[in-house]
Amino acid sequence: MTTTVLDPRIARFPFPFRDDSYRYSTNVEPARRFTPTEAGGWGDRVLDIDDEYRDELAQRAAILRRDPSRCTVLPHMRAAAWDTLLTLLRELAATHPQQMTLERDGARYRWRNQLLGTDQEFTYGGDASLPGGPLGFAGQQVQEDIVLLDQREGSLWADAGLVTFAADWSLGFDVGMRFLEVHGPVPRIHEERVITRAEQFLMRLQPGEEFRRTNWTMTVDRRLDASTETYPEWGRDRRLVVDDDRLPDRLHLRVEVQHLIRLAESGAVLFLIRTYLASLTELARIPGWRRRLGSVLAELPQDMTDYKGLTRYRDAAAHWLTEGWRYAP
């Protein structure tokens, strides 16, 4: 008998399916709950730093250099951006007290992060006191993408964000839109009131309250930046991968762990998106995951398949997960 040591990435992968079929739901739950999976578990913390920390932050920095619009803060969101920075740094320091500290002296703060070799002082509210400003600097410390929602006129508005790892959407396009408008193209959710309920729920969050949900799609290769802006770079892979022998290695389940936090000082809603990728080959090492993802893909209604961009390869992926894996070398 051989013992296989699981890759920590798989052991902590947030496998999202609770059933053999998938439909949209307002699947929110309190944050910080450890959720066991067949391979291990995930979810005991809000901010997740893993082995890809430095690599993903380097990717983010390169994307921002090419396209600074990935970090956008409408002027009325300055206070919320600072609130975000303080909230995230406090959270990091609480999760990694040996490596990270945040010290306060009035409006002056000093942030130290040994994992990155960062030692940065800043003045709260002084945008020029930090490289990248408050939101840009936050994005240099956490792997999560960040969206900030302002609440007014009985709605939530996506008025700021730092998003470099979007799955087929664009912060530049969505910024300034209502939460309901951002979700306009998603099929079924309007009939089923999923987003209306989510918005009402978010608007009721009290200062400091934290919830989370998962969402998923699929991506060809380990490509975090699958945003609308870079579609010409990745769009055709969705077609080409179908005839590629390496499909099980190239095709990845893409899971987002999204945290929804009412920022305590500014009252804005902080929406964090952490993206995890696992290939079909990796997933198939866990028998329950292989079977369940195979069933979910085979059963997924056509409109949802189209919206998620899985149309070209859905059948090939489902077939490999149910049958083809047996014949894999």
Place this chain on the structure above:
Amino acid sequence: MSVDLSPTAVQAREAGLLLQVADAEPAAPGIRTLRLRSPDGAPLPSFPPGSHIVVDCGTRRNAYSLTGPGREPEFYSVSVLLRPDGDGGSDFLHRVRVGDLLGVSRPRSAFVPVATARRHLYVAGGIGITPLLSHVRAATEWGRPFELLYAHRPGAGAHTAELRELCGERLREFPGRAEFQRALEDAVRSQPLGTHLYVCGPAGLLDFVHAAAGRAGWPQERVHAERFSAALDPGEPFTASLAGTGARIPVPAGVSLLEALERAGTAVPHMCRQGVCGECRLRVVRGRPLHRDLYLSPEERAAGDAVMACVSRSHDEELELDL
């Protein structure tokens, strides 16, 4: 960081704080300002302008606006007006002593500044100044244009020294009703487009401000009045009976149906515990559910054959469930 995952621990974290009275000073005739701190000196949870806390006052729970700074504060400050004809809550807080411990909710927010406002017009009457103090503090810090009209009896204003220092020329105080009303009528007619108005004070003042703003053509969405929005109330006790086993499970006030079932050993699938995700839906066999969720549609509510166990309760003394 260790994380306790039991539902009780989650509730304890969502529940309140136990704070110590650090000092207590008279702020104006009949008004006592209390500063509360964590017994271990740790910073308290931050809060947005206009927030309040609910304080356990003996047998009562009263809401008080937080008047101090909102970022990682060392103290929560509240100013309590003694109401001799009230229910005893303010009297209790006028008697607590330095060093006493008080049960306090986490800050609750229901009166935030509108971030997109071009300008803020604040209007306070008497003790109604308390929620506006934190607004003024934030407006000053972030350089937001504002002015404050404060009506109070001569010598009876609370926090006047602090306000004068924070606001300078932007504060106007009115000892008499007539001058205040004239100034307000002028103010609502002279604001630039995109101004938001925030008012807190006695009912008569609120009515006057709403009427004046209406006469000046203000859309209602730009006029904000402080009102305390309580948390979901504890509700009346009832009994859940299980059709399958015949078990009868009491659901006391302040305990959800979901919690009562869990304590009785009946697991119910659930996620959010907020009435939004739909996971804990149970079929009702008999009795009228008291719906408090966001999940069921109006038609489903009217049908009366389903209940969301995490937040909803029962109109009748007994609710029979298909369990």
